[in-house]
Amino acid sequence: MxxxxxxxxxxxxxxxxxxxxxxxxxxxxxxxxxxxxxxxxxxxxxxxxxxxxxxxxxxxxxxxxxxxxxxxxxxxxxxxxxxxxxxxxxxxxxxxxxxxxxxxxxxxxxxxxxxxxxSHRFDAIFDGLLGVDLSPAATRQQLDQQLARWVDDAGVRGYLLQNLLRIDGEWQWRLNLSGLQAALPELLxxxxxxxxxxxxxxxxxxxxxxxxxxxxxxxxxxxxxxxxxxxxxxxxxxxxxxxxxxxxxxxxxxxxxxxxxxxx
Missing domain, CATH: 3.40.50.1820 (Alpha/Beta hydrolase fold, catalytic domain)
Incomplete structure (x- = not known):
């Protein structure tokens, strides 16, 4: 459907x-x-x-x-x-x-x-997006610094962080990360x-x-x-x-x- x-x-x-x-x-x-x-x-x-x-x-x-x-x-x-x-x-x-x-x-x-x-080439990205600590007190710059542990390219981090929103004081990903990770074999x-x-x-x-x-x-x-x-x-x-x-x-x-x- x-x-x-x-x-x-x-x-x-x-x-x-x-x-x-x-x-x-x-x-x-x-x-x-x-x-x-x-x-x-x-x-x-x-x-x-x-x-x-x-x-x-x-x-x-x-x-x-x-x-x-x-x-x-x-x-x-x-x-x-x-x-x-x-x-x-x-x-x-x-x-x-x-x-x-x-x-x-x-x-x-x-x-x-x-x-x-x-071939699979997104492990580090999923690990990073799922591993970042979305503490309400964190700034976007701090979240970028966290993500750098997994993704060293600043341009790619900027692309990924476009999906991060603050809603009612809480950081949230617009992406369905678990769904995308499960579907990755189909997408690749x-x-x-x-x-x-x-x-x-x-x-x-x-x-x-x-x-x-x-x-x-x-x-x-x-x-x-x-x-x-x-x-x-x-x-x-x-x-x-x-x-x-x-x-x-x-x-x-x-x-x-x-x-x-x-x-x-």
Missing amino acids: SLQLHYREAGDPTAPPLILLHGLFGSSANWLGIARRLAADFRLIIPDLRNHGRSAHAMPMDYPVMVEDLLALMDQLGISAAHLCGHSMGGKVAMWLALQHPERLERLVVADIAPVSY SFPEVGGQAFPGEALFLHGSCSDYVRESYRPIILRHFPFARLRMIEGAGHWLYAEQPDKFTALCCSFFSADGNGGR
Whole structure:
């Protein structure tokens, strides 16, 4: 059963709809900088996926059910088909929608992820988020210092701490941490695709400093997305839209335009 998602809406309501999907541990807030750059040209829909942001905590947590959530949101908003841009986990949601419901999609951008299974690399993050002492007396700076015991990258800590809110004097995580941890094997994998292929245009962007999209993944990407273009963004890691926002936006706008000149 689909879940009613919280979402942000921005941009030109008469322009082509573009849905932006965040990654694991993220929320719609992650896209606000990009949204400001795209607002003149698109009707932007930016949801919080289930167990993230202001959307409800609900299980199961896998790609088929997240796609059902997204289709229900599109129906709610009267959107028959849209452009889709997803980062990391959100990119997998976007790919699964493209493969299962290609008629609901115009063009697809996938940011720093591939339709493959990944090895577990989030133990330290879960340990940190679950291990931080959320004392009401703690400041956000003190909580950041605590989290640094497990997560040494200040940028990643800042990304994670966006999910920490003070409600009625108590610190609370917006994330459904126990649910996400239980669902992690599903989220790291990708559903069995068989011979399905998306018949539309797709652009796969990856950061030069990230190892999420390797050259060895190119054949499987092109098997399921035969009209895909693959482009590297120099100087970017996994969070390429935040690290190189101007390059990311320029590539997306070019691709979503009539000529679709994203480049292979």
